Amino acid sequence: MSNQDLQRFEKAVASINHCGFVPTLTGTAALESLTGLNFGSETYPITLPAPAFNEKNQSNIYKAMLVAGFKQKEYNDEIAYYDDQIEVVLVAEPEVEALMGDTLEPEYYVHHHTPDYDVLNAVSILKMFRTLSIAQKRPTMFQKQDLLKVEFLQKYGYMLDRLAMGTAGSNDFVPNLTVRVARPEDYAVIDAMILDGFDSMMEGRQHVRQVQSRRRHRFGQIVNIELVAILNNEIVGQIFVDFGSLISTEGDKVWVYGRVLNWVVTADKRDRGIGHRLMLGLEMMLVMTTPVILLIIKTRDEHLQYLDYRLLSETKIDINGHDNTDYFIKELFSNALKHVDGYMRLPQEVD
Incomplete structure (x- = not known):
């Protein structure tokens, strides 16, 4: 991810922090954050706990994101915000846990401060992409990309998870x-x-x-x-x-x-x-x-x-x-x- 995109993402995260939640970055964007490499991520999926999706908190998040310059994108099955450059997708924790086949454990993840967010660790990302690579309704092109990420994480995931240092933020460039x-x-x-x-x-x-x-x-x-x-x-x-x-x-x-x-x-x-x-x-x-x-x-x-x-x-x-x-x-x-x-x-x- 570019420094410009990271700054935009952190602006969105700060808005969610203002509503009382610390999200976890997942998917390809999390892999890019851990490695500093470009895997072609076009969205920033973040997980939030169940209370974040009740009517009151969703209203607060909507207002905070508008102030940050993000508009809500209309999807049938997910909540997403965009600012003409990046797209941030809000995902409920149970959905991510279903892909991982495991529970979310933030104590094992890299944590970034100011704004506050966690980055899913390599082992958990690997579990997600293994599930996605065999999902029946997932397009073949995406499944092939998932398999390449699985192969990469099998080789280097252990080393990435040894890097228990705070992830670099936009101010560190x-x-x-x-x-x-x-x-x-x-x-x-x-x-x-x-x-x-x-x-x-x-x-x-x-x-x-x-x-x-x-x-x-x-x-x-x-x-x-x-x-x-x-x-x-x-x-x-x-x-x-x-x-x-x-x-x-x-x-x-x-x-x-x-x-x-x-x-x-x-x-x-x-x-x-x-x-x-x-x-x-x-x-x-x-x-x-x-x-x-x-x-x-x-x-x-x-x-x-x-x-x-x-x-x-x-x-x-x-x-x-x-x-x-x-x-x-x-x-x-x-x-x-x-x-x-x-x-x-x-x-x-x-x-």
Whole structure:
């Protein structure tokens, strides 16, 4: 989906949020949202709970959508709105559950904030297209397209569902921005940018030395990762992660986690989605190339909740010799925190 279409869709979602509902994006549009690929979606089907379809709530949704610039489209068997560019179809949850052969479970889906909506996960989308591909009344052309999506999801669905990061929204698209692995020739610019982010020169220099030291380390066979954001041929942001071990309470299991040691955007480029893009790029690389299941970051910035971080103190995990309230944690694998416990050893303790 294009950024323009995504902005229009999010405008419609904001209207539905105003009526008290958080929809779930399904079908081909959900697949495009998860992958960033174009599968030819022409509509945005969203599921809503049964109360959303009573007369009062439908009237409220109708009025809110009109204000957002959407008109109701007359169909015999579904409720749809359009704005001359995109079409949003409202689907009752039981209809989607019938296609899936399962119940909707939002806790397993990617959630987007402001506006608020969930995106159906890959496994559930796969179930939907399997059912559609054999539906007797479905046109043969659509069934062939369904089968291609089934084949794609069978290959990559597991990996997509490991990406338990917040889905990118329209505000996360920065024109001409690229994210790549940092190179040695970038280090002087990066170190100056890090130093500039500290009020105390002494603290800044100490942190720069720590980053410089960690560049020379690895965790077993896993190389520490440093990414930079490039805008108009200028380095405008950086994110650095190193790795440590999480040892279970019983001492019989060990997992690998990542620690975000540094995450910075130049002062004049902040509040444009660059930091979010850096984090998304990092998470994608971690999922695709490492066994890491969790990310931690030392900060008291509560805005991290909008990137699906939560306080480490709310979990069953401790950090040796450190205050849990200083850290936030994020899952890189759906519901990983339900299956792990124990204590973390910070990276410098295990090198």
